[in-house]
């Protein structure tokens with residue numbers, strides 16, 4: 356296959372051994388890969404889009420397509436389809452803590468973003484995206500699994516199992532869009548063991564005959580599922596996507612399987628029981644990891660870029676990854692087109708892509724990462740859940756606060772901008788007050804209540820101290836991780852100034 360990109364000297368030059376099979380090979384035809392393939396092919400590059408699956412294929416996901424992702428889908432041309440317009444609209448969201456509603460609001464409208472979201476099963480959405488890439492000229496090769504690479508001076512050579520048969524493809528550049536267990540990322544980042552720390556594990560199932568409000572997304576927090584939460588996203592009619600996501604590595608470790616926790620919550624949580632008590636499970640409860648951002652890992656290498664989940668771009672605060680996948684696919688395509696013009700796919704030529712990821716996403720990711728490190732310690736779960744209740748109550752009485760919190764959940768407000776030091780201090784103060792520790796503060800002011808209220812507070816404190824000292828080594832490592840994430844965050848504050 357010859358390049359259709361006439362002005363690319365690099366591509367006109369033929370290797371002494373073999374010509375290129377494509378200017379760009381994109382590995383993985385999910386949202387990130389389809390977006391990257393569509394934009395590079397539309398610019399005239401020859402593009403191969405490989406996927407190990409055959410389409411349409413399912414992808415384990417909550418299917419919640421937030422307002423920013425909807426803008427990206429419109430850019431890609433997906434939203435013009437009549438069937439897209441029939442997908443389920445979400446206009447409201449509610450948050451529950453231990454069976455009590457703490458917040459119910461409309462999806463916040465942000466400048467340039469619609470005040471609604473959609474729930475689109477990925478089997479359908481990803482098929483539309485692949486169609487868009489194909490329509491722009493990308494050649495899609497299904498049942499083609501990448502197994503390895505060889506980096507050459509004049510190309511990158513991909514080892515692929517093509518419908519079970521080993522074969523090789525050569526390209527100027529590879530874009531790794533192969534998801535959270537990315538083979539391309541493993542080539543760039545060898546520390547696979549530490550990557551587990553950045554992971555959220557999640558399970559998901561579809562249910563029919565659900566008692567639900569059709570345009571309302573619901574999140575359920577509870578002591579049993581913390582640090583994590585359950586979701587219920589209506590997919591249209593009486594069906595819903597229901598799931599549970601939790602941090603993979605917690606302190607103390609969680610021994611129960613996630614699907615067992617989800618099944619138990621469906622039986623015991625009063626709201627989930629009401630919604631799903633007479634519902635029917637469609638298929639199975641299935642799980643998959645979500646990979647979140649780690650600033651130490653590169654997103655580029657010689658002749659390589661990582662996009663979407665392969666680059667760890669999921670926002671752990673709300674589990675959103677489709678927006679970041681679509682957007683990073685677009686940014687990578689921009690860089691690829693520029694590099695093709697210059698005939699240079701070296702790491703330094705690809706730097707603008709890494710810089711774009713940093714500029715657009717890093718600040719929020721570092722805030723999320725610091726919060727993730729804090730809540731990883733389940734000994735403090737009562738305190739974090741009380742904090743959520745405080746946030747919920749305050750959001751209902753203070754419209755700006757409510758807008759910011761709802762906006763972070765919907766992905767339309769920057770967490771870094773919203774979570775100012777003042778807002779955090781207020782929230783922490785109110786949370787301390789409501790966990791029972793307030794008894795200690797009140798005791799100083801009102802000694803007659805010391806015994807009754809102070810005892811309650813000191814019990815909460817005593818439990819936390821007892822559990823934390825039960826495993827001092829793990830607690831020490833956790834403290835170091837929290838400090839490291841705070842140092843990363845401070846570095847970012849110094850880089851771009853306070854919010």
Ligand SMILES: Cc1cc2nc3c(=O)[nH]c(=O)nc-3n(C[C@H](O)[C@H](O)[C@H](O)COP(=O)(O)OP(=O)(O)OC[C@H]3O[C@@H](n4cnc5c(N)ncnc54)[C@H](O)[C@@H]3O)c2cc1C
Nearest residue numbers: 383385386387407416417419501533534557663664676677
């Ligand atoms: C349970 C769960 C719930 C989630 N809920 C939401 C949600 O509600 N909203 C949201 O925005 N995000 C959600 N996410 C995150 C979202 O699913 C991802 O961020 C998104 O799919 C990332 O897109 P991607 O294109 O980077 O990767 P993927 O969608 O994972 O696509 C990767 C593609 O690469 C292919 N592939 C993998 N390895 C190879 C290989 N070696 N060779 C060839 N092809 C390969 C795969 O077949 C796949 O098609 C959820 C994730 C999980 C696990």
